[in-house]
Amino acid sequence: MLEEHEKHGDTYAQYGGGLYTIITRDPVVVREILARQFKHFDTGAPRAGCLKPLIGSSVFTQDGKPWDHSRKLLAPLIKRPDLAPFPVFEKHFQILLSQLQPATASASASPIHLDLKAPLFDLTFSVITEFLLGPAASTSSTEGRAFADAFNTAFRWISRRERLKALYWVIDGLEFRSSCRRARSMVEDMIRRTQQVVDDAGGMERRIALFRLMRDGESDVGEVRDHFLGLLLAGRDTSGSLLCWCIYVLAREPGVWDAAQEEVRRVLDGRRPTKEDLGAMKVLDGFMCEVLRLFPPVPINGRICNTDTTLPRGGGPNGDAPILCPKDTLICFSAYAVQTNKALWDKADRFDIDRWAQERSLADRITDWSYQPFIGGPRKCLGETFALEESKYMVCRFLQQFSSITAVQPNGQDEPPDVDWVDKVRYHVGLTMSPDDGVWVKLVPT
Numbered sequence: 001m002l003e004e005h006e007k008h009g010d011t012y013a014q015y016g017g018g019l020y021t022i023i024t025r026d027p028v029v030v031r032e033i034l035a036r037q038f039k040h041f042d043t044g045a046p047r048a049g050c051l052k053p054l055i056g057s058s059v060f061t062q063d064g065k066p067w068d069h070s071r072k073l074l075a076p077l078i079k080r081p082d083l084a085p086f087p088v089f090e091k092h093f094q095i096l097l098s099q100l101q102p103a104t105a106s107a108s109a110s111p112i113h114l115d116l117k118a119p120l121f122d123l124t125f126s127v128i129t130e131f132l133l134g135p136a137a138s139t140s141s142t143e144g145r146a147f148a149d150a151f152n153t154a155f156r157w158i159s160r161r162e163r164l165k166a167l168y169w170v171i172d173g174l175e176f177r178s179s180c181r182r183a184r185s186m187v188e189d190m191i192r193r194t195q196q197v198v199d200d201a202g203g204m205e206r207r208i209a210l211f212r213l214m215r216d217g218e219s220d221v222g223e224v225r226d227h228f229l230g231l232l233l234a235g236r237d238t239s240g241s242l243l244c245w246c247i248y249v250l251a252r253e254p255g256v257w258d259a260a261q262e263e264v265r266r267v268l269d270g271r272r273p274t275k276e277d278l279g280a281m282k283v284l285d286g287f288m289c290e291v292l293r294l295f296p297p298v299p300i301n302g303r304i305c306n307t308d309t310t311l312p313r314g315g316g317p318n319g320d321a322p323i324l325c326p327k328d329t330l331i332c333f334s335a336y337a338v339q340t341n342k343a344l345w346d347k348a349d350r351f352d353i354d355r356w357a358q359e360r361s362l363a364d365r366i367t368d369w370s371y372q373p374f375i376g377g378p379r380k381c382l383g384e385t386f387a388l389e390e391s392k393y394m395v396c397r398f399l400q401q402f403s404s405i406t407a408v409q410p411n412g413q414d415e416p417p418d419v420d421w422v423d424k425v426r427y428h429v430g431l432t433m434s435p436d437d438g439v440w441v442k443l444v445p446t
């Protein structure tokens with residue numbers, strides 16, 4: 001992707017997947033698509049068609065009035081300041097720990113050597129499911145496990161379909177259809193079970209994001225199912241990838257591990273983190289920004305133009321003239337390419353949390369659109385606060401629970417220290433981007 005930009009410029013056009021496509025890493029063009037000309041760009045029929053068998057109709061796939069309706073319904077539920085997901089974070093962190101250290105008591109200080117990628121994806125799956133629907137939908141139960149398996153199978157098919165853009169329908173099969181059907185019907189059961197609980201018990205509203213949707217009876221079970229599955233699809237792999245990258249980086253940046261651990265000791269003094277604590281951790285903030293800059297979980301994204309229009313740059317011999325964007329053009333824009341562009345970032349391929357040390361750094365980068373891991377404009381991610389809190393919480397708990405972390409190979413051998421490690425990362429890119437070789441680490445319990 002980056003080589004193509006070096007060859008053809010920040011914005012170029014090609015035919016691919018049956019569509020005329022403009023590909024850009026120019027923040028000015030991205031802002032135009034996502035904000036200034038928002039109404040001219042849809043997520044489009046290919047995305048909706050590709051995802052529909054699993055998530056039906058949801059905020060993630062709708063455009064126009066249905067999208068506006070879903071967004072207005074869900075945003076106040078997900079972004080409620082009174083929501084308190086921290087007990088859910090802690091519950092699932094404890095479950096993860098028990099899987100890492102089956103004999104914790106006896107083997108307290110022996111190093112643990114493992115690939116954390118699958119456990120971290122399981123963790124984020126369980127957390128978001130319980131955050132949205134409550135404990136009655138817990139994926140730690142046998143039924144919850146079966147739901148996770150059906151969802152994961154359907155998701156693997158969707159990742160393959162999505163790559164074909166407008167030709168997504170070529171990839172189909174019995175396994176795909178039956179896993180979608182199973183996942184959807186299990187969610188309906190989970191919702192019915194949860195509805196009984198929310199009808200009966202008080203005090204759950206602060207713990208369950210979709211509580212009001214279920215309690216008020218405004219939406220039928222089918223609608224809640226689609227909203228839930230849309231949010232799960234948007235939020236699970238993304239937060240799983242972010243957490244994988246966080247641990248992957250900590251294992252390769254001992255200086256950052258030490259600084260973050262010192263901050264965690266100073267601010268928390270052995271306590272579990274609260275929302276306020278997370279807000280006071282500047283090393284952790286810089287760390288998270290830098291992980292999201294170099295390893296954005298959604299590396300590439302797209303929109304389809306619903307009218308003939310022009311974009312402000314990318315045309316002419318030097319790419320600085322406006323470019324025509326005919327109706328039905330697919331526009332691909334890449335947070336990864338923007339956030340690693342050497343013209344925009346000093347030492348772009350170095351992991352450096354100090355670049356975020358100035359108070360205005362983050363705000364300035366968001367304003368000029370050179371940093372957009374959650375995109376911007378009216379379709380900005382609904383789960384940004386939740387995802388950041390979850391990842392920061394888990395990182396703090398890792399820092400409290402383990403005295404050291406080392407990157408290792410699958411055979412347990414330490415990886416030699418390498419200042420250029422970023423250049424050697426291998427990426428697994430589907431709908432999201434995660435470390436291709438897993439997250440192999442050696443952890444020493446405190």
Ligand code: HEM
Binds near residue numbers: 043231239296373375
């Ligand atoms: C690190 C974690 C996450 C990242 C990097 C991320 C990133 C993004 C990005 C780039 C988009 C734009 C997609 C597009 O328009 O094509 C998006 C949309 C969205 N995200 Fe997230 N996301 C994360 C976690 C979450 C979580 C946990 C939730 C739910 C609780 C969530 C809910 C949504 C929803 C509903 C949308 C669609 C918004 C709309 O179209 O109006 N995200 N996210």
